[in-house]
Amino acid sequence: MTALGKLFRTTAFKLSLIYLIVFVLFAGFVLGYVAFNARELLLDQVRSTIAAETSGLAEQYRLGGIRRLIVSVDRRIRRPGASLYLVTTFAGERLAGNIGDLPADALDEAGTRVIEYSLATESEERRVNGRALAQVYVLPGGFRLLVGRDLEEQDRLRDVMRRAIGLSVGLITLLAVVGGWFITRRVLKRVDDMTASAQTIMAGDIAGRLPVAGTGDELDRLAQNLNTMLDRIGELMSGLKEVSDNIAHDLKTPLTRLRNRAEEALRTARTPEQYAQALEGTIEESDNLIRIFNALLMIARLEAGGGTRETMTDFDAAEVARSVADLYEPLAEEAGMPMIIDVQDHLPVHGSRELLSQAMANLVDNALKYAAPAGGALPSADVGSAGAGPGAASGATPAAGAQLSVTACRRGDRIELVVADRGMGIPDGEREHVLERFVRLEGARSRPGFGLGLSLAAAVARLHGGKLRLEDNQPGLRAVIELPLKAAA
Incomplete structure (x- = not known):
């Protein structure tokens, strides 16, 4: 397709053409309306002048008869x-005036109208023909008085305005065509650049982005939104690759143990008790795998939002925080970590009570698992825990007397649900990293867990329009779920 043909097929050109047609028609209508009214104004002035002169000459006739009228006309x-003036008898005999020939019926009826005339001259060659606006007045005695004005000036003005309108419309059309072509070409160039970038991205360069001109117009906003979408797609692809790598790494151990238990049972088991023991171990490893996949499915559903938002209701987050704290308080005491509970009343949020409870439970479970004092380490009460809690940074065990706190409070138009411990915490540079799926720091790989708890908690927070923050508790870790406060109805 030629460049010109491509130009004609563009939406920008079609819109410019429609705009041009509408604008030219409107401009022509406005200019024509102005010209028509200007000419009518001049004709009204001519009519007023003719009426005044006719009235004056009729008064001369009333005062002095036909002779005085003829003298007044000759003087004028x-x-x-x-x-233009003409005085005739009833039979049409010319008595005075500067009009030579008239149409035969020009003086038959009184009134104002446009007539064709010729001036009375001494030479036939010098005869002047023209158009005039004239008023015929019938005097007492049957005499006819015609007073008129030549319309040459008005006709000349009409012709000048017609030419001006035609020239103006032509210039407007030319400027609109040139401007439309320039604007269309400019838009097309940007669209072509965006198309070329998109083709490059589709060819495999996922790091490429659409060009942004910086003008802030619709194309810039479109490019920025598409670039944001591409960034998100890139993040998802990177996350998918990382998840795949982590799945291959973290599922290898339970799958290997599962196979080894089955193989060992086949090789060594002889009695029913030995077979039963081997099967119990196999079932335990299978349950761990099922829990991992269930956690992955839940995170995927939360991130997609599919079917979850429709089931959200209004509830009190304070009740959720208290119920989770009450559930884990005996376990914390058993692990040597006295729990401090500080929950404000009435913290309304809109969301899923079950999911928020799951997220809070994961945070408390992580704190118990990785910040418990020596000899008090607690087995996980939530199989979806992240395995990247406070103690996961170095794998060190905190000193005895470590404590755990669960707080819930209002911060302006936000709600904060906080689980804090006095363990070794997580290095600042790793806090964003541990929110990803299957991420477990080196010191935590020897402990129970799969690296999914924090990822699940972060997904729940995002689903509720909030976020999960990991902060330094000096020492230890503060895990903060920040949610928007439900406004009062």
Whole structure:
């Protein structure tokens, strides 16, 4: 397709053409309306002048008869100008005036109308023909008085305005065509650049982005939104690759143990008790795998939002925080970590009570698992825990007397649900990293867990329009779920 043909097929060109047609029609209508009204104004002035002169000459006739009228007409025709006069008898005999020939029926009826005329001159060669606006007045005695004005000036003005309108419309059309072509070409160039970038991205360069001109117009906003979408797609692809790598790494151990238990049972088991023991171990490893996949499915559903938002309701987050704290308080005491509970009343949020409870439970479970004092380490009460809690940074065990706190409070138009411990915490540079799926720091790989708890908690927070923050508790870790406060109805 040629460049011109491509131009004609663009939406920008079609819109410019429609705009041009509408604008030219409107401009032509406005200019024509102005010209028509200007000419009518001039004609109204001519009519007023003719009426005044007719009235004056009729008064001369009333005062002095036909002779005085003829004298007045002869005096007026000597003045230069476009005025026309004619006095005739009832039979049409010319008595005075500067009009030579008229149409035969021009004086039959009184009134104002446009007539064709010729001036009375001494030479036939010098005869002047023209158009005039004239008023015929019937005097007492049957005499006819015609007073008129030549329309040459008005006709000339009409022609000038017609030419001006035609020239103006032509210039407007030319400027609109040139401007439309320039604007369309400019838009097309940007669209072509965006198309070329998109083709490059589709060819495999996922790091490529659409060009942004910086003008802030619709194309810039479109490019920015598409670039944001591409960034998100890139993050998802990177996350998918990382998850795949982590699955291959973290599922290898339970799958290997599962196979080894089955193989060992086949090789060594002889009695029913030995077979039963081997099967119990196999079932335990299978349950761990099922829990991992269930956690992955839940995170995927939360991130997609599929079917979850429709089931959200209004509830009190304070009740959720208290119920989770009450559930884990005996376990914390058993692990040597006295729990401090500080929950404000009435913290309304809109969301899923079950999911928020799951997220809070994961945070408390992580704190118990990785910040428990020596000899008090607690087995996980939530199989979806992240395995990247406070103690996961170095694998060190905190000193005895470590404590755990669960707080819930209002911060302006936000709600904060906080689980804090006095363990070794997580290095600042790793806090964003541990929110990803299957991420477990080196010191935590020897402990129970799969690296999914924090990822699940972060997904729940995002689903509720909030976020999960990991902060330094000096020492230890503060895990903060920040949610928007439900406004009062």
